Amino acid sequence: MTCWPEPMTDPTPQAPHLVLVDGSGFIFRAFHALPPMTNPDGVPVNAVYGFATMLARLLREHAGTHLAVLFDASRLTFRSELYPQYKAHRPEPPEDLRPQFSLIREATQAFGVPGIELPGWEADDLIASYATAIRAAGGTCTIVSSDKDLMQLVGPGVCMLDPIRQTPIGPAEVEVKFGVPPEKVVDVQALMGDPTDNVPGVPGIGPKTASALVNEFGTLEAVLDAAPDMKKSKRRDMLVEHAQAARLSLQLVTLARDVPLPVPLEELVTRDPDLTILAEWLSRMGFRSLLSRMGMTPQPASVHAHRSARATAHASANGLPTPTAQDTATSAPAQAISSAPYDKYETVRTAHDLQKWITAAQEAGLCAVDTETDGLDPLNARLVGFSIATAPGQACYVPLRHAGTLEAHTGEQLEPDTALNLLRPLLEDDTTLKVFHNAKFDLLVLDHAGLAMDHTRAVDDTMLISYSQSAGLHGQGMDELSALHLGHDPISYDSVTGTGRARIPFAQVPVEKATTYAAEDADVTLRLWHVLHPTLRTNQALALYEQIERPLVAVLADMEKAGIAVDRAELARLSADFEARMKDMEAGIFSAAGREFNIASPKQLGEILFDEMALKGGKRGKAGAWSTDSAVLQELADQGHDLPARVLEWRQLSKLKSTYTDALSRQASSAGRVHTSFQMAITTTGRLSSTDPNLQNIPVRTEEGTRIRQAFIAPEGRRLISADYSQIELRLLADVANIPTLREAFHMGQDIHARTASEVFGIPIEDMDPLTRRRAKAINFGIIYGISAFGLGRQLGIPAGEARSYIDTYFARYPGIRDYMERKKEEAQTYGYVLTPFGRRCYVPGIAEKSAARRQYAERQAINAPLQGGAADIIKQAMVRLPRALHEAGLHSARLLLQVHDELLLEADAHEAEAVARTAKNVMEAAATLSIPLVVETGIGQNWAQAH
Template sequence: MGQRLVLVDGSGFIFRAFHALPPMTREDGTPVNAVFGFCNMLTRLLKEHTGTHLAVIFDAGRTTFRNAIDPRYKAHRPEPPEELIPQFALVRDATRAFAVPAIELDGFEADDLIASYAAAMKRQGGEVVIVSSDKDLMQLLGDGVSMLDPIKQTPIGPDEVMAKFGVVPGQMIEMQALMGDSVDNVPGVPGIGPKGAAQLIGEYGTLETILEAAASGAMKPSKRRDALVAHAEDARISRKLVELRCDVALPAPIADLAITPHDDAVLQAFLDAQGFKSIKARLGLNGLPRRTEAQAEAKPVAAHEPAPDAPFGPYETIDSDSALETWIAAIRAVGRVAVDTETADLNSRRTRLIGISLAIAPGRAAYIPLGHELGEQLPRARVYEALAPVLNDPAILKIFHNAKFDLHVLAGAGLPDAAPIDDTMLISYALEAGAHGHGMDELSALHLDHKPIAYDEVTGTGRNRIGFSAVPIDRATAYAAEDADVTLRLWLLLRPRLREARALALYETLERRLVPVLLGMERAGVMVDRDDLIAMSAEFARRMDEIQRDIEKLVGHAFNLGSPKQLGEILFDEMKLPGGRRTKTGAWGTDAAVLEELAEVGLELPARILDWRQLQKLKSTYADALVGEIDVEDRRVHTSFAQAIAATGRLSSNDPNLQNIPIRTAEGARIRRAFIAAPGQSLISADYSQIELRLLAHVADIPALKRSFGDGEDIHARTASEVFGVPMEGMDPLTRRRAKAINFGIIYGISAFGLARQLGIENGEAKRYIDAYFARYPEIRRYMNETREFARTHGYVTTPFGRRCYVPGIADKNPARRGYAERQAINAPLQGGAADIIKRAMVRLPAAIADAGLDARLLLQVHDELLFEAPRDQAEAVAQLAREVMQNAAALSVPLLVEAGIGPNWSDAH
C-alpha cells in the first residue's frame, strides 16, 4: 500500500458526537458523551480504515486570519454548551492516549490545516482521507482526496457532492460565496440558496463571471440579479472567507504523523478514568473479553432512569446525614439534578429559605426541610456544606424552572451561584413564546397531563392561610419534591425539542445566558433620591389640585374625580356630551379611549380629566410607590425582570415596573431625575435609535430606506420628501411630523382612522398619505401581506434571528380580534428582532466591560435602552464601549445606531 494520510476533523466531530449521543457522565460527574463518541470513532478508524499516517486536527481558537478580512466573521457564533466545554481538553487527551498526533495552530482553522496537509501529501504522491462531513471541506475532494462521514461511516466523493449540491467539488467555493453562511456570518448574497447558486454556476461559471453578467446586463432582469449587483462586494468577501488555505506552514512534518502503536498502559489508564469499559474490551486491554458495542457498560444516564411515566411520588424526606450523602452521591453519578426552593415569601432577594427539593429521575425526588417550625431537620450549615460543591461543579447540570428566582434565594442563603444551569421555563419560552403561559403548573398540565399539588392545598387560603414554615414536613415533601420532579420531566421532554424546532441557538445564546446578566442587574439595583420623590409627590399633588379646581369650575360643582360613575353622569347626563357608550352594567364608559375621543374634538373637560388621571397615575405608581420600594440597606430600588412573558421576546419589569415611565413628556423626565448615580459615579444611558424602522428596512428589503439609513440621513425628512414630494432642505416641521407618524404607525399597522386621529386630519387625507407611502415603498405592503399569510398558515411569525412568536388570534372569526392579531403578526418580527438584538448586547457586555478593565455595572433595560453606572472618570469609556457592543450586536443590511448620554441622574443621561 502506498502512503495514505487520514486526517480527522476533530473540532467538527466533537460537536457532532455531543449532539448525537445522549448525556453521559463518568463517576466524578464530568460529562463525557462527546469523548465516548470520539474514542469509539478512533477505535473503529484504527481498525477498519487503514492508512500509513494519521492525525486529528483541532481549532486552536476563535480568532483567525479571516477576522482581518471581515471582523463580522463568526462574531455571533454561539458559545459551546456548558456541558461540552470540559470535554474539549479530554478529547485532546484521548487523542494522545491513542498515540495519535493532535495538531492545531493559532491563527488558522482546522480546515486550513487539513487543506495544507492534504496538499503536502498529494505533492508526495500519496492519498488523503478526510474524516468529516463538513461541506466546507468538500472543495478539497478529487485527485486523490476523499472524505468519510464519521457518524454514518459512509464515503463522500465528487459524485456525492454533485448529487447533493449540483456542482463539482471545485465549484463549492463559488457556491458557498453565493449562499453565505448565517452561522459563521459569511454574508453571501441574500435570497440565493443551494439551488439558485448551482443554477448560476452552471450557466455562468465562476463567481466573477456571475457578478459580471449581473452588472453588465447580460443576465435577465430579476430580483436575484438586483441582489447580485447590490451585494457583489459581500460575495467577493465571502469567497475569501470560505476558500481554504493550502499553504499553511505545517506544525509537524508528515513523517511525524506515521501510525505508531499505542502504549497499552497509557490508553488503559485514560479509559479507566473515563469509565469506558466497553472500549477497553473492544481493544482487548487488561485481559477483558471482547464485547460488542451493544453490550457497552458505559451507557448514557438515561438508560438507568425510570420511564417518564413513573408515578409522581411518594417522595423522600432528607433528614439525616446518611440520606444527604446518598443523594449527593447519586447526583454526582447522574451528572444532573433538578432543583427547586421553598421560601417564606416571594421576595426572592430578601426571603428566608425554608427548604430545597431535588430530583434526579422521573419519580425519584426528595425534599430537604431547613426552616420548618416542627419536625426532624438537618442543620442548615451541614446541608449548605454538602450542596455548595454540587452547585458550582461544572460537571453537574442544575435544572430549574425560573432559575433566576431560585438563584436569588440560594445566594441569599449564602450558597454559590449554580453553574451550569438549564431553565425549563425559558426552554418552553424559546419554543413557544405567545402560544401559552410558561408557568410550571400550566406546562405540567399541557405536556405531562398532570396537575401538580397547588400551593393553596398545603397552606390554606384567606384567614386560614399559614406560612410554608408551618406546613408539616410530610405535606411539604409531597408538594415541594413534586415540583422538582415535574421540572425534571419537563426538561427531559422539552430540551430535545429545541433542536427540532431550530430554537437551540436562541435558547443557548440568548435566553439561558441572559439569566446571570439579569441576576447581576437585579442585585445591583439603581439608587433613587428619596427626598426628591417626596418633593415630586407633593408637586404632582399641587398640580392635581389645580386641575381639579379647573374641572370643578367647568362642571359648576365639586365631585369625586376618582369615581367613573359620577364622571359619566356629569359628562353624558348633565352636560349631554356626544359619544357616550354604556357598559354592560348600564353605567357610562369613561375609560381613556372615550375621553380621548371627546378631547380630540376640542372639548376642554375631557382633556383636563385626562391630565388629572395621568398625574394621579404617575404620583401613585412612581412618586409614592418608589419610596416604599427603596431597600433600607443600600438605598436602591431593585426591580425584577421577567423573561418569559411577552410573545415578542421583550423583557418586562415589575416590583416596581420601570418600563412604563413616559418617554417624551416633562413628567417622565421629572421621574427619571429621581434616579441618581451613587456618590462618585455617573449614569450612562445607551439607546438604540429607530431600531424597529431599521429592522423594517432590513426584513422588508426596502432599498430607499436602506440607502437613507446607510447615508445617515434624517429618515423622517427623507420619508416626507419621498412620499409628499417636498425637498428635504427647509422642510416644514409639520410635514416631517406627519412622515414620522406614518413611519412609526406603519410598524404597528396603523389605520387611516388612527392616523387621522393622531394628526388631527380628515380620514380621507390620512388614507391618501398611507396610499402614497405604500406606493413609494411597495416592499412594505409585500412584507405585511406575506407576514399575515405566513401567520395564518403556521400560527406564528419569526424574528430575523429565528425566534418564533405565536399569534393565537390570527384565525379568529371575530374581525376585530383577527385584525388585532394581524397587526401583532406584522409588528412581532420587528419588536421581537429589536428584543433579540438588545439581549445579544446584554449577554456580551459584562465580559466586554471586564476585558476593558472597567468597573461599570449594567443596571436597567427599558425597551431599546440600557442604563449603566460607572465611576465618573470611566463614564466616557463605558459610553463608547456600550455603543460599540450594541451597534455590533447584529449584522443587518442597515447600520445600527446607538446614542449614549452621561449624567448624574437618569434624566440628564437619557
C-alpha cells in the same frame, strides 16, 4: 409530549411510526382558515394550498416511517344505517370548496403519499383501524388532525398533531377539552350529543355536566344505571327518559377499530416524492412560493434557508459553544418520564442522606433543583427548604426552616449551613447539569442564602427552554407545562398553604405535606427537561436558548441585585407638590361639574359629562359605560369645555403620585435603591417585562414626568450612563423588507422620517416642513404596528379616508414593505407563528379566527412581532456580551442596572463613565450584523433625565 420518534439520524433501528393525516377534516379546516386564492385556471385552491403546505412540512420535519392520508368515501356509512338522521342535515359544501376535493386527492399523488378511502366508512374509522393495526405491530402513531372525534384514540403510542397550529394533542390536551381522559371521551360525547352531526345525546346535558357525570360514575352505562337513584331533578328525568338515545349516541361516536385495511401497512412506507412530478403539479397549481420553499427552483434563498443561515451565523459569531453537562447527561428511559409515580418522595433530615442524593445527582450528571421560600421577592426571601430530583419519580425534599406547630411536628431538620455546604459542590460542579424552572429566582434565593451565584455552573431552565420555542402559544408556568407535556397536574401551592386570610407561610406547612409538594416540583422540572430539551433542536431554537436566553439569566440576576438609587427626599417633595396641586384643583373641578364627586371614578365623571352636562361626543364602551379616557377628554377640552381640561391635568398628577412618587418611595430598600424583577417569559415577542416595581415605564414625556426621572440618581462619585438604539425597529424593517432607499438613508445617517416624507410626498428633503415630517413619522410607526387607516387617522387627527390615501401613496413608493407584510401574514397563516430575523418563534394564535376584527388583529401582531422581537433579540445579545467586554476593558466599576427595550442604563465611577459609554455603544452596535448599521446614542449624567 412530542409525537415524533427521537432524532432521525439515530442509527439504531426504529419501531415503525405511522403518520395518519385526516384529509377530509383538513380540507374543511383549511378552507375556512385560509384566505381565498385561485390557481392560474381560476379554480379556487386555498384548501389545496394549505394541504400541500402541510404535506411538505410533514415530509420535511415529521416524517414517520409510514405515512397515509385518509378520506371520507361517501356520505352513507354504517352510522346512517344505525340512525338515518346522522349527519343528514349537513349543508352542501360551499361552491368554492367543491372543486378542491379532487385536487387534494391529486396532491397526495403528486407528493407520492397513499390516499386511502373505503365506501361505507368514514376517514375517522380508517384512522382508528390503522392506528390499532400499527400498535398491534409494535409501532406508534401520530394522527394529524384536530378533530375532537379522533381524540378518543389518544393513548400510549398514539397522539395527535394539530395540522395548522403544529401543536401536539396528547392526553393532557384531550383532558382540557373534554374534562376526562381520552378513554372516556366517547362516554362524554354520548351524553352531550353533537348538534352538527345530529348525535342526539341527552337534552340539557352539555360538556360540563357530561364530564362531571362521567368522572363521578366512570362510564356512560354507570351514569345511566345510577340515574334513577339520583335526587329528583330535571337532569335525572332527562337521563332516565333519554337513556336509549344516549346508548345510540355512544355507538355513533365510537370509532370502528377493525375495518379491513384497504392498503396493507407495509405499502405505507414513507417514500421521497418524485421531484419532477411534484414540481410539475405545484407549478400547475401556481404554488410558486411553496415550490421555492421546497428548494425546487433556483430562486433566491427561501424563508427557511435564510432563517437557518442566520441562526447558524449568529451562533458561531458568538464563538462560545461551551460544552455543557447536558451533552454527557444520560437520558431517562422515555417510558419513565410519563409513567413513574408522582408521590413516592423522601424527606431528607440528615447530612448522610443529603450526601446520598447529591452523589446520585452527580453520578447521573443531571438533576433538577427547586427552592422553597417564605416570600416571592428573591432578594429578601429566606430559604425554607429545597428539593432535588435525580430521575423521573425520584426526588427528595430537604426542610431547613420549618417551624413546629401544635398540629404538625416538624421532626429533625438539617442545619441550613450544613445543608448548603453539602449543596455547594453540586452547584459548582460543571459536569452535572442543574435544571431549574425559572432559574433566576432560585439562583437569587440561593445567592441570598450564601451560595454565591457567580460560582454556579451548568444550569438549564425549563421555563426558558419552553419559552424559546413557544412564546405566545401558552404560558410558561410549571403547572401549565406539566399539564400540557406530562399530562399531570402538580399539587398547587394554594392547596398547600391555603389562600386569602387562611394562608400560612411555607415554613409553617407540615414537613410531610411540604415534601409531597416541593419534591414533586423538582420531579416535574426534571421530567419537563427530558421532554422539552430535545425539541429545542427540532424547533431550531437551540442557538437562541443557549446563546441568548440562558446566559441572560445571570446578567439579569446581577441587575436585579444591583438595583438603582433613588432620591427619596426628592420623591417625597414631588408627592407633596403633586398632592397640593391636586387639592387646589378640586374646588375648580367641583364648581365646573356643579357638584362634588370622586374625580378618580370614570363612571361618575362620565355621568356628569354626558348625562348631567349633556356634552356631545360621548362614546360608550362595550359594557355600556361612558368612556372618559384622555382622547375623549382632550377632544372636549379642544372644544373649549373647562371641566375635561381640568380633569386631564388632575389625572396626570394623580397617576404620577400614586404609581410613581408614592410607590417608589415605598419600594426603596434601606440603602435607598429599588430592585425590579425582570420577567423573561411573559411577552409574545421576546421582550422582557419588569415588575415590582415596573421600571420600564418611568415617565419621560412630560415636564412632571421628567422630574420623576431626575429622582433616579447615581450615588456620590458615580454616574448613570444611558445607551439607546436609534430607530432599531425601522432599521430592522428596512433590512428584512430590503428597501433600497431606506437603507441608503440609514447608511447616510439621514433623518429617516424626513427622508420618508420627502419620498412619499415628493418634497425635497431640505425644504421639509414639520407637519409633513410628522405625518411621515406617524406612518413609519404605523407600519411597525401593522398599519390601519383608522389607527393612522386617529393618531394624526385626520379622517380615515385621508389616512388611507397616505398609506396607499406610501405603499406605492415602498412596495417591498407591502410584500413584507403579506409574507408575514402568510407565514403566520401557514405555521401559526412568525419568526424574528434571529429565528425566535412568536406564535400568533388568532390568525385563523373567523371574526374579521380578531383575525386582522392577529395579522397586525404577525407584522409587528418580528420587528419588536428582532429588536429584543439584538439588545439581549448585547446584554449577554457587555459584562465581559466591560471587564476586558478594565472597567470594573461598571454595572448594568436596567433595560428598557431599546435602552440600557448603567452605573459607573465618574472617571470611567466616558469609557463605559464607548464600550456599551460598541457592543450594542455590533450585537447584530444587518445590511444597515445599528446606531446607539449615549448620555452621561448624575440622574436618569440627564443621562437620557
